[in-house]
Amino acid sequence: xxxxxxxxxxxxxxxxxxxxxxxxxxxxxxxxxxxxxxxxxxxxxxxxxxxxxxxxxxxxxxxxxxxxxxxxxxxxxxxxxxxxxxxxxxxxxxxxxxxxxxxxxxxxxxxx
Amino acid sequence: xxxxxxxxxxxxxxxxxxxxxxxxxxxxxxxxxxxxxxxxxxxxxxxxxxxxxxxxxxxxxxxxxxxxxxxxxxxxxxxxxxxxxxxxxxxxxxxxxxxxxxxxxxxxxxxxxxxxxxxxx
Numbered sequence: 001x002x003x004x005x006x007x008x009x010x011x012x013x014x015x016x017x018x019x020x021x022x023x024x025x026x027x028x029x030x031x032x033x034x035x036x037x038x039x040x041x042x043x044x045x046x047x048x049x050x051x052x053x054x055x056x057x058x059x060x061x062x063x064x065x066x067x068x069x070x071x072x073x074x075x076x077x078x079x080x081x082x083x084x085x086x087x088x089x090x091x092x093x094x095x096x097x098x099x100x101x102x103x104x105x106x107x108x109x110x111x112x
Numbered sequence: 113x114x115x116x117x118x119x120x121x122x123x124x125x126x127x128x129x130x131x132x133x134x135x136x137x138x139x140x141x142x143x144x145x146x147x148x149x150x151x152x153x154x155x156x157x158x159x160x161x162x163x164x165x166x167x168x169x170x171x172x173x174x175x176x177x178x179x180x181x182x183x184x185x186x187x188x189x190x191x192x193x194x195x196x197x198x199x200x201x202x203x204x205x206x207x208x209x210x211x212x213x214x215x216x217x218x219x220x221x222x223x224x225x226x227x228x229x230x231x232x233x
Contacts, residue, residue, distance in 0.1 A: 002158055036219035038159075045208055045223040046159065052217030089159055091219070097175050101149065101161035 003028060003097075004090050004104035011110040012080045020107045022073045022090030028102055030071035033093040037066055037075045040087040040106075049088070050075060077109070085111045114138035116148075116209050116224035123230050124199050130229060134192040134209030141167055141187050145214040148192045150183065152205040153226070160205075164212070165192055201231045 005023040012018040022035060029035055035053050038046035048057050050066035053073065065076045073092075077084055090104040120132035134148060141148060149164040163183040164172045173181050182195045192209060206228045210220035 034217055034219075036217070038220070045226050046210075046220070047223070048216065048219055048221050051219035051221070055217060057216070057221065091159075093218075098172075100172070100174060101151075101164075103159040103161065105158045 002105040003094055003102040004092060006088075006090060006104035006107045008105070009108045009110065011112055012077075013112045014080055014082065016080050017076065017078045018080060018109065019077075020075045020088050020090075020109070022075070022104050024071050024073075024092060024102075026071060027096040028071075028092045028094040029068065029073060031095050033095075035066070035068050035073035036091045037064075037073075038089045038091065040089065042086070046089060080111055082111050085109055114211065114222045116211060116222060118207060118209050118224045118227040120207070120227055120229065122228060123232065125233050126200055126231060128199050130194075130196045130199050130203070132194045132196075132207055132209075132227065132229075134194070134224060136190050136192070136209070136211070136224075139211065139213075141165075141185055141190070141192070143167055147212040148185070149210050149212055149220065150192075150194045151208045151210055151220070152203075153208070154202075154205040157205075162196075162207075163194060199231045203229070204231045205229060 037050040039049045040046045053068040054066045094102045116136040146167045150162040165183045206226040208226045211222040
C-alpha cells in the first residue's frame, strides 16, 4: 500500500491527452512538499520527467506538464505518442515518516 | 556527464548480508547539497526508497527498514555503499542508486541502471 495513490492504469489513443493523478494527504503533498514525476520505460531505470511540481528538466518535451493543488498532483501528457507507453511514478516526502521519501504505486500508460 | 552504476551480488541466501556499491562520476559527494539515495523495485512492483547519505555525512533511512540498513560513502573513490542485513526472499528486487541535488528541486535527477538481487537458498 503506497503512501501516494495513483491509478493502476490509464490509456489513450495517439494524439490524445491523458492525465495521471497522485493523491496524498496532509503529511506529504498537503504539507507543502514538492511532487516529482518519473517515467520508467520497460526494463530501464526511472527517468526524471517533472520536478518540483511543474518543472521540466532539459530535454523533456513540453507535451509533459505537472501541477499540484492541495493534497494532490497531476501529470498531463498531450499529443500522446507510442513511445510514451511506460510506467509513471509520483514522488514526494512525508513528515509522518521523519521526512522520508514516498512514491506512488505507479501508473501503467497504454497507448492504444 | 553524470553517471551512476550499481554493483554487487546477483544472488544472496536468506539471512545473509547484502552489500551494494554505487560508483558515480560527473559530480562530487563533497559538494554542498549533494546526496545519493538507494531505491529498490521488486519485480512488477513499485519503487521503494531505502536510504540516503548527504555531502555532510548525514544519513537517513526508511523507517520500516532502518534496523537492517547501513549507508556509507567514500568520497575519494566516488562510491556509496549500502548494506542490508538478514536478507529474505521478499527483498528480491532491482536496487537503484540515484542522485539528489537541490538544484533539481530535491528530486532524483540521475539514476543508475539498477542491479537485480535475488534472495534464494
